[in-house]
Amino acid sequence: MANEGAGGQPVYILREGSTQSKGRDAQQFNIMAAVAVAEAVKSTLGPKGMDKMLVDPTGNVTVTNDGATILREVQIDHPAAQMIVEVARAQDDEVGDGTTTAVVLAGELLRKASDLMDRQIHPTVIATGYRMAADKAKELLQTIAVPVEKTDRELLEKIAFTAMTGKGAEAEGAMLSKLAVDAVLAVEDAGKVDTDNVKVEKMVGPGAMASQLIKGIALGKTRVVENMPKAVSKAKILLLNASMEIKKTQVDASIKIKSPQQMKTFLEQEEAMLLKNVEAISKSGANVLFCQKGMDDLVASHLGKKGIFAIKSVSESDMKKLSRATGARIVTKIEEIDPKDLGYAGIVEERKVSGDESLTFVEECKNPKAVTLFVRAGTATVMDELERALHDAIRVVSVVVEDGKVVPAGGAPEIELSLRLKQYASTIGGREQLAIESFANAMEIIPRTLAENAGLDPIDMLVSLRSKHEAKNGKNFGLNVYEGKPIDMLAAGIIEPLRVKTQAVGSAAEAAVMILRIDDVIASGGPSEQTISEAKQQAKRQLAAGRMGGGMPPGMGGFM
Template sequence: MNPQTPVYVINQQAAKTEDARKVQLQNIQAGKTVADVIRTCLGPRAMLKMLMDPMGGIVLTSDGNAILRELMVQHPAAKSMIEIARAQDEQVGDGTTSVIILAGEVLGVAAQFMEEQMHPVTVIGAYLKALDDALVIMDKELTVPIDVENRDVMIDTIKAVVGTKLIKKWSQMACEIALDAVRTVQLTDDKGHKEIDIKKYAKVEKIPGGELEDSRVLRGVMFNKDVTHSKMRRRIERPRILLLDCGLEYSKGESKTDAELNKTEDFTRMLQLEEEYIKRICDDIIKHKPDLVITEKGISDLAQHYLVRNDITAIRRVRKTDNNRIARACGGTICTRTDEILESDIGVGAGLFEVRKVGDEYFTFIEECDEPKACTILLRGASKDVLMEVERNLQDALAATRNIFMDPRLVPGGGATEMELAVRLSEKAKSVEGVQQWPYKAVAQALEVIPRTLIQNCGGNTIRTLTALRAKHAEAGNAHWGVDGNTGELCDMNTIGIFESFQVKSQSLKTAVETAVMLLRIDKVVSGVKRMQKEGGSAPQPQGDADAPASMGPV
């Protein structure tokens, strides 16, 4: 045996370890770079980002998820960071900026351990232990219960979410809209389980023009449609509404239909059959005496004629989602066949049907419903850009309200929760055995990034204020002290009423640490992209390992 063989094997293993360290450090750098992009978008003094999409449109926003959605990155770790903002938005609807900043910082503090040759599994174990301890501390000691039936308390709580957005000037109005919308769509079953589907049943309609103060929540539904015939009624009080999922026109064969016509009378008979079919389905509708027929399909001219003769108003080609909202609002049932309509399918819960002209377009309003379980939020504003940003802000407020209804517990905002957890975990780290103590303590240091960023974004003295805040939390009974995002000074969150949903805060913490853990587990990045050889080559060759920064592409 060659005496140099063991040395060669050791060198090969060292090279693999070095490659793994290199990949981990690259992933950490990619995560920090993404976090740095939106670091200035946290808090009430957040800066805006101007986004230019490929179609030439421009968006001005400080919403973390909206910014990252438009960000073009090539590094796979950076793509993972962007995904967690999307996951956070879908799960709880708020906290997208803070989760990215937190994840970037938790990754950043791991860099020193990678450079010191500490094994990633050791770091990961300490991170997960710190996460479990932080969640227990937050759940048992920092949460404050809230009475969801107290309107004033709920509005003050939602203001903390809206206060960091562009819409904060109209925060009272926005909070009332969010609270009314969520209360409207809330559904509780016999077992006490709550269902609040704001994405499906709380539709936001944006109409440029007018004042933002004109925005309101309709006790019902509105959609961009007009009646099909000029002689149909445009205003009906207490209408009987019939909802259909079938067309009031002659249905052609789904496959190719051949008809052999031998005589002149055959063509006349075909037209007659069509007319008979349309008359039959119209008779099925007319015998139930509805005032308003809404269908997702088309309505032929002949069907319109029969409906007008019987003083029935019709609206056609309504979206499926709008039809579902109308059904929830007026208490009707969507029918798929006219010969199966029952009296119980007719919706009688609406107070008013009216077609109104708003701006240059006609809108159908079905409002003043008795028990609407769906609603439409009508937004007015100066321009399309303003309306888009207001809608994004309002969606965050709706999500925050929903979270409080689902889990009525709050934690102090303004970085108070993060600083309290940082102090507690730093103290608890002394009892952790072995080298895991240092990564455990690093998580505590990483949590300080939220109050630090809040101070930086409003131009405060970062070092002095953060040291004072750390000293405050070191004393017992000061868990609610945080940073006032407008002034950068320390204050009691109970006094100024800045609280956040426990659900959002715990989700941010879990997502940030678990994403960091996932990225630290990666020790090799292999590209599966095939690059075609130059002309004259025999076959495409797979691209090599993407360890080098050049093959990874820019973040």
């Protein structure tokens, strides 16, 4: 990029090959990229959403309709598009569900903003209106929400089932929902839920109905040596974060041995050190050992002779879960082992579960605050999707347990927000009113997409939904995609956490506002495969036509 200097000579301020896009062109280009991301996941929304097949460079295949997974796997380089991916990531981190809703809403907000800019409404005015609308929407959502008690298991299971609908888990949904609720309530502590304490262990097997909740921990590891007992009842468990091997010197050193007797003495001393550690463990009363570090074969053999079940190289996260489940304290020095540090489990057993594969089960713990969901499925692809569905279910149930508020699903909150935001817009003066109205219209993209993905007429469905919501006591009506008509979602038990909606609205609005405020894009790289001017023209054509499915902009990557 160059500016005219004194005497008409160009003054270069950016290195050669850099490109600059300014003003409306830059805004259109960014909006095009962001909307393309939304279009990429739009068809996955809802119970009848379609799946995407993602193939990575190594040939691994992922089949899913989880928005967060899709956007994580697809290679996206465009900076504006990455900002929309951040919306999905924030939604997944905060509540674990509603990622597709947040992304689709962000894309529609930007599409509506583009229309307003075509009408000469300044981006700053649109951004102000969007912020006002988002704040009002969160306030209105509080009036739509209904309270729920964590003791209402039936309702919690319905919430879990709603989160898993459309992810290939419907056939086993009732059973998996029960497992998810049991897992969350087991690790709940004083109204707070740390979902990291729900460990998911998966293995191909007879089918999803064989999945189970273990009131303890299942580890994908086995005994160190065969002479150890295969099962230990009334287990006294020691968790050790110390090496059971001879320590290597930290600096270069050498030991000169001049005779076989010296060698024998040296080895005997090493062996004595290791056996001293074995005696310390045995003296503590422990009959099960989980070691985070390595373990010498000699130590393992002697532990086996003493009837101690031992596993080495346990991950730090599993050690923490074992501590939460058994009540054991993680010991860092063998000399400091105390019987008070030991945990308890009714049974610790190495069990063959599929073919030649075995797991170690730590069960019958006293009030475990860490549990394991053991997921089974007929194929690895189905198993992975079941794991994602259970992840969503666990997260939404934990959010409801913490917040105690839910809203009807099926597009009901979006239609209600759309109608009430339009009423709110009429009370606002200035051009911000137009932005709030556009925000209100954008909310309808969720029920519209639900209808489209179910093969229903979106216009007819929106008209029916508006009619129900304009009537008295109609705020809970959403779209039943199976029957093709509005129903009371609250009465039908199709519900989701309030936080899913507030987070989706907030993050979508923030991303849209940030992208709208960008009026200058300076790229320091070389030219892309498609020139900047061509990309601008394509953005203008596609935005004018109201469609974004005709391809992604440069740097968007794509599905293989």
